[in-house]
Amino acid sequence: MNIATKIASQIKQFPQGKTFGYKDLNITTDQYVTAAKALERLLKKGIIKKVANGKFYKPENTVFGELKPSEAELLKPYLFEGNTRIAYITGASLYNQMGLTRQVASKIKIASRGKRIYVQAGNIKATPVKSYVEVTNDNYRQLGFLDALKDINIISDLDPKAAVVILSNMLKEMPNKKLADTIKYALVYPPRTRALLGALLENMEKNEFIQVLKESLNPFSEYKTAISKQLSTGKNWNLV
Template structure:
């Protein structure tokens, strides 16, 4: 079987609406040039639509022509590779998904293990990727990473306030297992800012009555961090160096 025939057969098996790139073709690593030529030469015959250079999907045709891929298929392309989780939704789309804001996002931001940034437009649905702070992304820790991303931006969430976001986060925090709490500590310690570590330690102490020695010892004892809710949270200033501020940090 020739490379072209192999490529043709593989693409034939791809379901309509599913995104794929040259790299998803099994023989790409050994025959990249041949794969690229085979895909481009057979694009029309196989009903392929080009999203951007090297990214395609097999079109499903409706009454008015080719239909765009479903949103979940688009998100899955950027967050999963060969059944492995490699990214997760973050930013405004995450705030909306978790009910922290009513502002509908104009773009879906996805944090991924890859080092590069990507942008794509799918019939009006804008997607952008950015490098995740913590690279070892898995199905097990996705929610923890999203929790930390929100905590990191707690005072920058549009059409919301810190009290509301804190309460929403606390309702998730109290449901986390002991193992998840330990994972949160570790991830925050190795991948997030000093301020986010201080905020997490405060949340642990305020909502769980748990003092994290690991987070506390990782902070610079001479540093202070601004947080508008520091006066409302237990030991925020005494243990976690959080200083009250009316301004967004």
């Protein structure tokens, strides 16, 4: 089976609306030039559509016409290399999904440890930020949670009381293993993030998890956060 036939066969198996890049095609890097020519022919036939350089999707046709992939699907090729997650959405877009803000971001932020990811795909624009630890499919939600704590003072139209409820509920939903991992990741975040996490956990009476956070902080430093007044435990963590 030649490369063009192999690629066409793979794409035929893709569900409609799926986005993909060269690394999803099970080809070697020395086959990219031949693959590009094969993809160009499929583009001309309308079998696939182009999102951006090296990024494509299989269009979904309905009685109402062609449906474009969702924003999440369009971004997927940038967040994964093959089946391995390397990045996640953060910033205002994420905090909107979490319910912490009503702000709709004009640009999306994509966090990755090893890559600077820019996106210009139709109306979707994204800029890179560096994640604090290596991103995996198991930890990206926890890293997004810690990002929210880190950025709590700059989240637009934040309701402090609602924020405490939302963040506490997210912590409650974490199994103990995930919670322990979240604390481990927090140790490489700024001190204010660790102090706020400790205050939230103590407020929930999750005291068995807080000692390592307490020991990581300077006992003479103070940390100003937008939700300090909503936490009775804040004073124990020098939140002001």
